[in-house]
Amino acid sequence: MMRPMTPSLRLKPSANARALRGHPWVFANEATGLLGPEFDGETVECRDPRGRFLGSGIYNSRSQIVWRRLSRDHLVLDEAFLRGAIERAVAWRERIGPSAGSSDSGSFRRLVWSESDELPGVVVDQFGDALVVQTQTLAMEKRLDLLVALLGERLNPAEIIIRNDAPIRRLEGLDMGVRTRSGKPWEPRWMRIDGIDYWLDLQSGQKTGFYLDQRRQHAAVAGQVAALAKERPAGVRVLDAFCNQGPFALNCARAGAAEIRGLDSAEDAISQARRNAERNGLGAEFRVSNVFDYFSEHRDETWDLIVLDPPPFAKSKGALEGAMRGYKEINLRAMQRLTPGGRLATYSCSHHVQDADFRGMLAEAATDARRRVQVVEFCHQPPDHPVLVAMPESEYLRGYILRVE
DSSP states (O other): OOOOOOOEEEBOTTOOOGGGGTOSEEEGGGBSSOOOGGGTTSEEEEEOTTOOEEEEEEEOTTSSEEEEEEESSOOOOSHHHHHHHHHHHHHHHHHHOSOTTOOSOSOEEEEEEGGGGTOTTEEEEEETTEEEEEEOSHHHHHTHHHHHHHHHHHHOOSEEEEEEOOGGGGGGTOOOEEEESSSSOOOOEEEEETTEEEEEOTTTSSTTSSOGGGHHHHHHHHHHHHHHHTTOTTOOEEEEETOTTOHHHHHHHHTTOSEEEEEESOHHHHHHHHHHHHHHTOOOEEEEOOHHHHHHHOTTOOEEEEEEOOOOSOSSGGGHHHHHHHHHHHHHHHHHTEEEEEEEEEEEOOTTSOHHHHHHHHHHHHHHHTOOEEEEEEEEOOTTSOOOTTOGGGOOOEEEEEEEO
């Protein structure tokens, strides 16, 4: 029996499309012509300028990214494909086990990471017996109920929270909204992650409720407190900038830091951080403050360890130049405030900032600060956030732990 014809998108002969080198995206200006809106959210093939098959993917004429590859084979986005992709994603997380330094059984993790797991635009985070699901592409939005049913079948969670409130959805022409599978509100509650209790609001909190991608770094930075304590009998002083709900600060407090101050411009984040500290009996002070202004206003302060974990400064490629100036300024100020031999844990969570950019920025900051800076540890997103080698956008979290002389 002949395979039914599938609509095709063809690349322009003049286009230097990354899809020819394995990238899973095609932009509208790279195609010879767009298909009709009746194909939006459906499976179409992509072919190179000579007509050679590049793969099957999802299509949306309303998006700048008109095609996202699902597979290099011929297929349709049906229940069988979705079930298989979910099974492969979950099985991988089960094989790699809990995050390093974790004291839980692996029940707090990313289960699905978009193109890296063959499900473009789908993010699924697990928080104990609850799942938080985000869909950011039209094709997956059209199959959201099926996705939720398959996740429920595979994992049997008590609740699934659909957090479709990310602004990026507007680029696909999608509406915003938050709901639960049961239809009942998910009530905020205490959840224990790596030995610390956090008050989590999975339905209304930032992103999916907690930054699971930094769990390994919480442990790594806390380890630096223990190392510094051997050199500083008077105790280790820690400044946690852009602290959000305080996981770096709280892990440092548990590791024995003598003084900890957390800064964030969001009052709700600081309120939550204070509540977390009190719940765990950990001594940490949290202040509502703009981090840039704080460094300017407290030039006489010095710290033994500073954490810089800001929100993404470069939310678009066009914002990269300004973002790099911001990263340099904040890292320069932090280096100037460190005691000799102190540690700087610094991160970027924007995929537009490549490692060479970040490394070069740190070198410039160190030169301007007139400090000798050594790399203690290279930092990266954990294996439950897998990176596709042909897709730089799947790698967004990078950083360094530095020793500043």
